[in-house]
Amino acid sequence: MLPPQSRSRAALLTSLFAVGCLVFIYFTFTLVDHTRIDQLLDIPSSPYVEIIVPENHETWPYRVYKSSPVRPPNISINTYGGELAEGFLFLTPKGRGRQGVNQTAPFAFDSDGELVFAANATYGTTDFRVQTYRAQQHLTYWQGKSTGSPNPGHGYGVVTFLDSEYEEFNLSVKADINGIEDVDTEKKPGPAPGTIDIHEHDMTDRDTLLVTAYNNTPANLSSMGGPEAGWIADSLFFEIDVATQDIIYRWSPLEHIPLNSSRLPVKSYMGSGTRSAPWDFFHTNSIQAIGSEYFLISSRHTWSIWLIARHTGEVVCEFNGEDGGTFGAVPEGGHFRWQHHARAHNVTDTGFYLSLFDNHAMIQDPDSKRSSGLMFYFALPPQRHQPPKLVKHLKVKGSHVKAPSQGSYQADVGRAKTQVLGYGQMPLTREFGPEGELRMEAQYGYHDYVQSFRAFKQVWHATPKAWGPSLVLEEAGGKGDEERRIRAYVSWNGATDVESWHVFVVQKESGHAANGVRTPKEQASAVEEDGHERFVGKAAKLGFETVFELRVEESECVQVAAVRDGVALKRSEVVCLP
Numbered sequence: 001m002l003p004p005q006s007r008s009r010a011a012l013l014t015s016l017f018a019v020g021c022l023v024f025i026y027f028t029f030t031l032v033d034h035t036r037i038d039q040l041l042d043i044p045s046s047p048y049v050e051i052i053v054p055e056n057h058e059t060w061p062y063r064v065y066k067s068s069p070v071r072p073p074n075i076s077i078n079t080y081g082g083e084l085a086e087g088f089l090f091l092t093p094k095g096r097g098r099q100g101v102n103q104t105a106p107f108a109f110d111s112d113g114e115l116v117f118a119a120n121a122t123y124g125t126t127d128f129r130v131q132t133y134r135a136q137q138h139l140t141y142w143q144g145k146s147t148g149s150p151n152p153g154h155g156y157g158v159v160t161f162l163d164s165e166y167e168e169f170n171l172s173v174k175a176d177i178n179g180i181e182d183v184d185t186e187k188k189p190g191p192a193p194g195t196i197d198i199h200e201h202d203m204t205d206r207d208t209l210l211v212t213a214y215n216n217t218p219a220n221l222s223s224m225g226g227p228e229a230g231w232i233a234d235s236l237f238f239e240i241d242v243a244t245q246d247i248i249y250r251w252s253p254l255e256h257i258p259l260n261s262s263r264l265p266v267k268s269y270m271g272s273g274t275r276s277a278p279w280d281f282f283h284t285n286s287i288q289a290i291g292s293e294y295f296l297i298s299s300r301h302t303w304s305i306w307l308i309a310r311h312t313g314e315v316v317c318e319f320n321g322e323d324g325g326t327f328g329a330v331p332e333g334g335h336f337r338w339q340h341h342a343r344a345h346n347v348t349d350t351g352f353y354l355s356l357f358d359n360h361a362m363i364q365d366p367d368s369k370r371s372s373g374l375m376f377y378f379a380l381p382p383q384r385h386q387p388p389k390l391v392k393h394l395k396v397k398g399s400h401v402k403a404p405s406q407g408s409y410q411a412d413v414g415r416a417k418t419q420v421l422g423y424g425q426m427p428l429t430r431e432f433g434p435e436g437e438l439r440m441e442a443q444y445g446y447h448d449y450v451q452s453f454r455a456f457k458q459v460w461h462a463t464p465k466a467w468g469p470s471l472v473l474e475e476a477g478g479k480g481d482e483e484r485r486i487r488a489y490v491s492w493n494g495a496t497d498v499e500s501w502h503v504f505v506v507q508k509e510s511g512h513a514a515n516g517v518r519t520p521k522e523q524a525s526a527v528e529e530d531g532h533e534r535f536v537g538k539a540a541k542l543g544f545e546t547v548f549e550l551r552v553e554e555s556e557c558v559q560v561a562a563v564r565d566g567v568a569l570k571r572s573e574v575v576c577l578p
């Protein structure tokens, strides 16, 4: 008995030999052309493309497949020259009220806009990306229920981790959080899966995760013109030990930031300072650990980036988008408001870089302007006579896209050191060169009907363990006497490194149900018994789903094996047409 790999190699060699003999006999009488031996083994294939264009002009065109139920948006990609970062585009497209997308899920796309992986999330998702846990790459995303009017923009959920075989675990925070019960709505009945908020889940280099969580709590708002017996939605953050799920740090804006820092009026579309619609005065939307002693926090509603000291929770310095805060001034062109996704880079004792997505827009801000990406340089320690420098301003001439919420800025991506901006509430991701020139634009929705909280371009390699390649057969043209032409569709959701499919024709055993499938295990024992399996060639893997044609006899079924580096990884089930 041979292991499956050797068996398929043995089958390959036998087939090669048989084909070789036939070709030899044939060409002895015509002309000798050895290159055709290889061609005989190559089965021409192509990516399967079927795009549904909904007539409502609200749902963005989406792709459908024969061998997979996933329905990702047909993302439209334009390139403008210049090297792009390697890797896939990670998005969480979600319709806003309207039917913006057919399916909401965390999706990864390649540089041609072809789907690579669609995750199975139970709830709405945000912040899909690759992070490191225990020195291994994992995919992570938030999933949960989001709040709507009169208190929009929060969520209650869990963070899902997938390893490079797509083994899954969830992380939740066991904290006393008030407000979670409010998301049990008629439209989506039932409790939320957890208490982690949508805005951040960032791994530290000490295998802990930083997450946000909204706690509704009473507060005297009379100094801000609100009710004396008022309520605040306090956007806490927690540091969680991923292995034990223990909370190892907690920080509350209400305990450390004066209420008058807020630029959001107590009464706005986001609340009114009451119990049912608390005032979201701070709105933490990104957190980053700076070494073991500091945290960098982006607060949308104060227009500030705050650096706090871990051991006291106190503010070390503040960079405000209007007046510069501790740094005295904002450089020309660098003013920001309602910003997202602040990240410090290359922090040393003498200075650091800071990137952020400047929304500069909010639905009730009359001074809303177009959104852009900003990169600053700060000298340390902060001194009022040494204001920060603006080193990058990412915008596109003639384009005035305003993203009133969400968004991201991923700096210095890959070899090409590109800058990736996700426009959050607007269904747009742009990739810029290091000098700020536009190189790529991806669109996945009409107007503001589709949002993706953040967008990332990252390298990811994975091979699913729990599921194998999926194969579907269709009749292609009329039935011949003995031979029939069939079309095969094959995909393997999330398998990033498959190069080709080895195709086998398998004898339909007597008594085996027609139009049935055999599991790879059943197939292996069947082959051991009767040896009725024939390698017929290899088809290049193209697109998410590959399609190719085959001729088989009435009594034959088909099976494929995924191949990487010439090695067969995993087989599909055996599939038969009736």
Ligand SMILES: *[C@@H]1O[C@H](CO)[C@@H](O)[C@H](O)[C@H]1NC(C)=O
Residues within 6 Å of the ligand: 051, 053, 061, 074, 075, 076, 077, 113
């Ligand atoms: C689907 O996306 C491709 C790639 O961007 C684009 O060329 C094509 O026009 C799109 N098709 C539809 C129907 O939107």
Ligand SMILES: *[C@@H]1O[C@H](CO)[C@@H](O)[C@H](O)[C@H]1NC(C)=O
Residues within 6 Å of the ligand: 052, 054, 059, 064, 071, 099, 101, 102
């Ligand atoms: C989603 O796609 C499926 C398959 O094309 C279709 O039957 C269904 O009507 C679509 N639903 C929406 C809401 O677009």
Ligand SMILES: *[C@@H]1O[C@H](CO)[C@@H](O)[C@H](O)[C@H]1NC(C)=O
Residues within 6 Å of the ligand: 118, 119, 120, 467, 493, 494
């Ligand atoms: C999604 O769930 C379906 C049904 O349980 C399963 O067959 C499929 O393999 C899952 N896909 C992923 C990516 O987990």
Ligand SMILES: *[C@@H]1O[C@H](CO)[C@@H](O)[C@H](O)[C@H]1NC(C)=O
Residues within 6 Å of the ligand: 122, 123, 143, 158, 160, 168, 169, 170, 193
């Ligand atoms: C993770 O949480 C989601 C949402 O509650 C749930 O559907 C899924 O089954 C969980 N996964 C695991 C491995 O527990």
Ligand SMILES: *[C@@H]1O[C@H](CO)[C@@H](O)[C@H](O)[C@H]1NC(C)=O
Residues within 6 Å of the ligand: 220, 221, 222, 223, 228
């Ligand atoms: C609420 O704050 C106001 C102004 O700061 C103060 O005058 C008032 O006494 C406070 N009310 C209570 C109940 O503490």
Ligand SMILES: *[C@@H]1O[C@H](CO)[C@@H](O)[C@H](O)[C@H]1NC(C)=O
Residues within 6 Å of the ligand: 258, 259, 260, 261
């Ligand atoms: C904000 O409140 C603090 C006290 O909490 C006060 O010292 C400061 O002057 C106030 N700032 C403004 C602009 O009102």
Ligand SMILES: *[C@@H]1O[C@H](CO)[C@@H](O)[C@H](O)[C@H]1NC(C)=O
Residues within 6 Å of the ligand: 345, 346, 353, 411, 412, 417
């Ligand atoms: C940080 O330093 C690395 C290594 O020198 C460099 O490649 C990168 O561009 C720097 N990042 C920023 C934001 O300046």
